[in-house]
Amino acid sequence: MHKLLTNQPGERMLLLGNEAIARGAIEAGVAFTSTYPGTPSSELSLNFFQISKESDLYFEYSTNEKVSVEVAAAAAACGVRSMAMMKHVGLNVAADSLMTLAYVGVKGGMVILTADDPAMFSSQNEQDNRYYAKLSGLPMLEPSTVDEARAIVAYAFDLSEKLQEPVLLRTTTRINHSSGAVTLGEIRPRRTKGSFTKDPLNLVPVPAVARRLHVKLLQNLAKARELSEQSAFNIVEGRGRWGILCNGVSYNYVKDAVAELNIAGEVTILRIGFSHPLPVRMIQNFLKGCEKVLVVEEGEPYLEESAKTYAQEAGLTLPIRGKAPDLFSQLYEYDPAMVRKHIAACFGLAYTPPAQVDLSDVPPLPQRPPTLCAGCSHRATYYEVRKAAEGLDTVFPSDIGCYTLGLLPPLSMADYLLCMGSSTGTVGGFSKACDRKVISFIGDSTFFHSGIPGLINAVFNNHDLTLVILDNGITAMTGHQPNPAVDMAQLKLEGYGRVSIEAVVRAIGVPHVTVIKPYKVKKSIDAIKEAVAFKGVSVIISQELCVLYANSLKLPRRKPFRVSDKCRNHRDCMDRLACPAFYVWEDRIKIDANLCTGCALCAQVCPENAILPVKDAAKKG
Amino acid sequence: MDTKRLVMVAVGGQGNLLASSVLAEAALLAGVPMGMSEIHGMAQRGGVVESALIFGNAQSTIISDGDADVLMGFEPAETLRALSKCNSRSVVITNLAPLMPFTVNIGQGVYPDLKKLQELIRAKTARLIAFNATTLAREAGNVLSVNMVLLGALTQTGVLPLTAEHVKTAMRRKTKPAFLDANLKAFEMGVAAAQTA
Numbered sequence: 001m002h003k004l005l006t007n008q009p010g011e012r013m014l015l016l017g018n019e020a021i022a023r024g025a026i027e028a029g030v031a032f033t034s035t036y037p038g039t040p041s042s043e044l045s046l047n048f049f050q051i052s053k054e055s056d057l058y059f060e061y062s063t064n065e066k067v068s069v070e071v072a073a074a075a076a077a078c079g080v081r082s083m084a085m086m087k088h089v090g091l092n093v094a095a096d097s098l099m100t101l102a103y104v105g106v107k108g109g110m111v112i113l114t115a116d117d118p119a120m121f122s123s124q125n126e127q128d129n130r131y132y133a134k135l136s137g138l139p140m141l142e143p144s145t146v147d148e149a150r151a152i153v154a155y156a157f158d159l160s161e162k163l164q165e166p167v168l169l170r171t172t173t174r175i176n177h178s179s180g181a182v183t184l185g186e187i188r189p190r191r192t193k194g195s196f197t198k199d200p201l202n203l204v205p206v207p208a209v210a211r212r213l214h215v216k217l218l219q220n221l222a223k224a225r226e227l228s229e230q231s232a233f234n235i236v237e238g239r240g241r242w243g244i245l246c247n248g249v250s251y252n253y254v255k256d257a258v259a260e261l262n263i264a265g266e267v268t269i270l271r272i273g274f275s276h277p278l279p280v281r282m283i284q285n286f287l288k289g290c291e292k293v294l295v296v297e298e299g300e301p302y303l304e305e306s307a308k309t310y311a312q313e314a315g316l317t318l319p320i321r322g323k324a325p326d327l328f329s330q331l332y333e334y335d336p337a338m339v340r341k342h343i344a345a346c347f348g349l350a351y352t353p354p355a356q357v358d359l360s361d362v363p364p365l366p367q368r369p370p371t372l373c374a375g376c377s378h379r380a381t382y383y384e385v386r387k388a389a390e391g392l393d394t395v396f397p398s399d400i401g402c403y404t405l406g407l408l409p410p411l412s413m414a415d416y417l418l419c420m421g422s423s424t425g426t427v428g429g430f431s432k433a434c435d436r437k438v439i440s441f442i443g444d445s446t447f448f449h450s451g452i453p454g455l456i457n458a459v460f461n462n463h464d465l466t467l468v469i470l471d472n473g474i475t476a477m478t479g480h481q482p483n484p485a486v487d488m489a490q491l492k493l494e495g496y497g498r499v500s501i502e503a504v505v506r507a508i509g510v511p512h513v514t515v516i517k518p519y520k521v522k523k524s525i526d527a528i529k530e531a532v533a534f535k536g537v538s539v540i541i542s543q544e545l546c547v548l549y550a551n552s553l554k555l556p557r558r559k560p561f562r563v564s565d566k567c568r569n570h571r572d573c574m575d576r577l578a579c580p581a582f583y584v585w586e587d588r589i590k591i592d593a594n595l596c597t598g599c600a601l602c603a604q605v606c607p608e609n610a611i612l613p614v615k616d617a618a619k620k621g
Numbered sequence: 622m623d624t625k626r627l628v629m630v631a632v633g634g635q636g637n638l639l640a641s642s643v644l645a646e647a648a649l650l651a652g653v654p655m656g657m658s659e660i661h662g663m664a665q666r667g668g669v670v671e672s673a674l675i676f677g678n679a680q681s682t683i684i685s686d687g688d689a690d691v692l693m694g695f696e697p698a699e700t701l702r703a704l705s706k707c708n709s710r711s712v713v714i715t716n717l718a719p720l721m722p723f724t725v726n727i728g729q730g731v732y733p734d735l736k737k738l739q740e741l742i743r744a745k746t747a748r749l750i751a752f753n754a755t756t757l758a759r760e761a762g763n764v765l766s767v768n769m770v771l772l773g774a775l776t777q778t779g780v781l782p783l784t785a786e787h788v789k790t791a792m793r794r795k796t797k798p799a800f801l802d803a804n805l806k807a808f809e810m811g812v813a814a815a816q817t818a
Contacts, residue, residue, distance in 0.1 A: 337685030366730030
């Protein structure tokens, strides 16, 4: 049985934040779950995926976040408790649905999880999604700890049903990827089937309906504000003259700092867990009791600006500090020492930070950036495109996936990137605005997610470009989730359809379509040359299974390679491919047979043909 | 209870996350409150994996620069890179077997000299325990048990509120039965290495 289905209320279990959220949803009787994977939310959906295989919980990997919100919204419209989860930028994709779903509302509880990523551990921006709550008018909840993350989910579902509208649950990476002891609660039964009552004058927001629904949304907002005033997730602690207003993980850093600075008697903490709509009276009462307030919140000054507004309305003139050159920044994540230092500075406390070691004489260290795996087929495709386009003045728009790692030398195959699916749009703009050959790259999952409209646009507007679809048979970057092109039978899963990328591309009317096998270097280069020379839209689909995925499927492994005595030390292999299986030993290139996957790319690149398969079992380097 | 903060750094694939989960389980067994956080987004792509483990009555799950009681590195250059987490009272444990970053292989950067690296760390911290954990793991019968060797060394320092028995019981629960003997042997070799280092 999946550990998150353990039905022993009161039991203590060590869980990852994402597991705790999944457990909270299971306890709340969630029956319908959907996602497009994205770090730091991915383990959450992985757990639902696993649970769905051994229970009646419905789970799907949707093609993108917008679709995941839409399927979950319809389930909730039938009275089924549903949850859609995504990373913060995923909510941008789902925003169109979200904004009007706020008008249309739900019957069954619906929770939309947004996993924000301050400091951008694995994201392209660090937008603060609390503003989506403000923008849509929907309630938002934010836990501070792993255990609270479990508890807050059940509250979110109840709140959603009470208000008949979806609730946003916002986490940050340090909640999703922290672990802690969690006390299990009771599992409520799942209701997997609901019923839909036709009610177009409330569910079909044509202008006349929508005008009325907006009134209802504002009424709901007022109700939600009263609930926020009473909520057990907005907490006041202490009765001191110095106020600290905080949320999320910052609350933990505040608590530790207050203990370490020994100022508990001087401080009142207001921790906001119900962050939209904010509890105005509660905040005003808190401000009235303080001489000075410091706001500790990662990201934008969301609480700070509200607190200043509420202070003005209440005629209060106390100093409220937060974001400032000498205090907190909107940049990156906070940490305990930073919070300690700024609390001390704000309230004029003597404080000597711990003596950090002096690093001035530490030599510069070589970087260790993440890189394409040994044997990754993207490396082969990149090498081949580079070869095929030799002599051409090229621009390479890229997209989001493992293949973005190709931006680093020696591959250097990414010149421009905005977001998921952007490559198929930007490629057309470059082709019109500059006289260079434009070749863009997109992965299989990203192509389905949001790459298709850009390709249709290119065909319709007759752009001159080449799009390379890197089809490695799985959504690799986020940990091998299925996408519509994946052969689910390979995963021994039944009941799925399969969408052919080639059939989609041909159906769009792309005039030049080529499928290549990137481990066949010469053939691939020739095919790419032809596609690149074509005037108009050409698409190359490069098909080869992700090596890590192939290993997890236990597919037969290819023999590793070795560098033989014929090597003349040209180093084309190292200088052009930089596969992590290479290493240098006594000034010669060697291949680590334990890392080599036998893709044979380097063997085909070597001018001396000096790289040969390992024949004996001893696996000589 | 005194709060104790441990930072562990490794290269993706070195078993850092399993070591964290063993220590978390050991803390649960010992009745020690603990929280941890991990940054492992691209671990499989050869990047650095960093874990922060905090034992005792703190609420934070990350560790600021200068706040670590122990820094344990699975790879020497990564230990040095994470030295900013330490203060003059910190204990540092490091494996001495390098894993060459590909940037060095393509001529971008120089790998630090191991002797100099140890001198630097020793001069700036309270205690350095440095040895080749990879060799010991191989001797113990499983080259992948570097993490268990290092857990042995960590337990020997006595900085964390966990006994060797807690950690070994946690190993029995959290590691694969087929590797348990090699893992326990690796653990003991780590204890011995720390005693003489």
